[in-house]
Amino acid sequence: xxxxxxxxxxxxxxxxxxxxxxxxxxxxxxxxxxxxxxxxxxxxxxxxxxxxxxxxxxxxx
Numbered sequence: 265x266x267x268x269x270x271x272x273x274x275x276x277x278x279x280x281x282x283x284x285x286x287x288x289x290x291x292x293x294x295x296x297x298x299x300x301x302x303x304x305x306x307x308x309x310x311x312x313x314x315x316x317x318x319x320x321x322x323x324x325x
Contacts, residue, residue, distance in 0.1 A: 304319070306320050
C-alpha cells in the first residue's frame with residue numbers, strides 16, 4: 265500500500281503560493297472585447313450574431 269500511495273502523497277506544493285504569484289498568474293484572464301455584435305436589420309438595435317434581437321422578440325410576443 266505504501267508503494268502505491270507514496271508518489272501520490274508527495275505530489276503536494278512545498279511552499280504556499282504567494283499573493284503576488286497568484287495575481288500574476290491570473291493577470292491574463294481578464295474580460296475580452298466582443299467582436300460579434302451587429303445591428304438588427306429590422307429595428308436597428310445591436311445584438312449578437314446568430315441570436316434573435318431582444319427588441320424584435322419583445323415586439324413579436
